Amino acid sequence: MAYLEFRNIQLKFDERMIFSGFNLAIERHEKVLFCAPSGRGKTSLVKMLLGFVAPDRGEILVDGTKLTGITVNQIRSKISYVSQDADIPKGIVRDVFEEVFKFEANRHLSYNVERLQNYWLDAMSLPKDTLEKNVDTLSGGERQRLALILGILLDRDIWVLDEITTGLDLELKTKMVDLVLGYDKTILVVSHDDIYKNQGLREVSW
Template structure:
């Protein structure tokens, strides 16, 4: 049995058929790049894994557990989702990070602000970013913070949804090389050529 499975998925939006009889198996620690054209449901597919989009038909399973209303929170706790919008809580960056690691699901992690400071340097963010309000940061800065948060949460499955927008070539290359070096199951949604020739399995439909 594959680590992640999409079985006989069907999905419609406004009577438009997005998926019909879609099947996909992904092994643990495999790195996959979704290559479908715009409007073909790439983001919808990864959001199905999180339970944010519910297919009209079919089943999704993670590590042998079928995604249902009863299992969705447990499955979400295994996934880090970083999107183009970099949806991180509002507030002062230092306080936001501290609060996230106080959540029950994250309390087992040994969060230290000093480690966050090291990551700010790695991601070419100034140390005074800690004192700034999330709303005052640029899109690229928020994206890098969201990636740092995902790394520190150390979950088994990473979903990277158009995370290189707003970054220059040097930064995006550094970020992609870093993320792909981790021994995680990684699902990438992107139109960026930066992911080409990096050993990802390309899945298209």
């Protein structure tokens, strides 16, 4: 059995068919690039995996567990979702990170603010004083990189990366992609960016 499965998915928005009889199986630790044209449901597909969008027909399974209203929180706990909107909590960056790791679901994780300061900020080309800034004062690109750091540190089994290189220069894109794809995780990438080409990802289009 595959690690992630979309079985016979049907989804319509405003009478427009987005998916009809869609099937996809993804193995554990596989890296997949969704490269369908705009408007064909790439983001809808990952939002179905997260339980934010319900298919009209079909089922989604994660590690053998069917996604339902009862299992959705269990399945979300396996997923780090980073989007181009970089939706991270408001407040001082240092406090935001510390608060996230106080959540019951994250208390078992090792969080080291010194490593965040001395390694991760440099790895993502962020200024040393970033931790003392308010999230609202950061640029979109800075928030994207912080959201990605947070997603990595949460150490979930599945990473869903939705247009995370949007608005970044080529050097930063290359740095982020090289870093992310070096991890042995199940990684789903939604992107129009050619930076992911020839990186060993399985390309899925429809």
